[in-house]
Amino acid sequence: MFTCNTIAVTYRKLCTRPFLEQIDRVLKQKPVGLILREKDLSWEDYAVLAKQVISLCQAAGVSCYLNGFPRAGEQLGHPWLQFSFRLLLEYGRPRGTQRLGISVHSVEEAVRAQQLGADFLMAGHIFSTDCKPGLPPRGLEFLQQVCQAVTIPVYAIGGITPENAPLAIQAGAEGVCVMSGAMKI
Numbered sequence: 001m002f003t004c005n006t007i008a009v010t011y012r013k014l015c016t017r018p019f020l021e022q023i024d025r026v027l028k029q030k031p032v033g034l035i036l037r038e039k040d041l042s043w044e045d046y047a048v049l050a051k052q053v054i055s056l057c058q059a060a061g062v063s064c065y066l067n068g069f070p071r072a073g074e075q076l077g078h079p080w081l082q083f084s085f086r087l088l089l090e091y092g093r094p095r096g097t098q099r100l101g102i103s104v105h106s107v108e109e110a111v112r113a114q115q116l117g118a119d120f121l122m123a124g125h126i127f128s129t130d131c132k133p134g135l136p137p138r139g140l141e142f143l144q145q146v147c148q149a150v151t152i153p154v155y156a157i158g159g160i161t162p163e164n165a166p167l168a169i170q171a172g173a174e175g176v177c178v179m180s181g182a183m184k185i
């Protein structure tokens with residue numbers, strides 16, 4: 001399923017099997033990273049799940065990024081984080097973070113995220129996706145503009161399939177982020 005540098009993004013509500021079983025299936029595909037993005041969980045529930053997922057990722061040799069909780073790395077002793085541009089503006093780069101990925105939706109956000117210490121970007125949404133119904137995709141031209149505006153790796157997100165992933169790479173992306181495809185394999 002993963003045909004290029006792929007970061008798998010979780011959303012347990014898309015899974016048709018138990019979540020940790022699905023994570024194990026995803027990790028066997030050897031993505032370059034996995035983002036634990038379970039936005040509806042309380043911090044307590046997220047922390048319990050994160051410990052399990054971090055352990056699975058470590059065993060598989062796959063980088064795990066904690067999403068949405070700026071102090072998660074410090075509280076769980078895990079130095080890899082990913083969150084929104086808004087959280088970056090609000091909290092800055094959390095102390096002790098070794099790798100920080102930021103989601104961006106404009107060239108200006110991409111440039112600013114790099115200036116504020118992002119190590120990589122997730123730019124999107126590039127193609128139509130069921131995750132953003134009614135919201136038009138930003139497209140490959142947008143992705144190319146983001147890639148040209150920054151010097152850090154950019155990953156395309158939104159509606160990524162094995163068929164269109166090569167188009168994102170041709171536009172300059174380091175790789176792609178896949179949610180639906182990863183949670184349904």
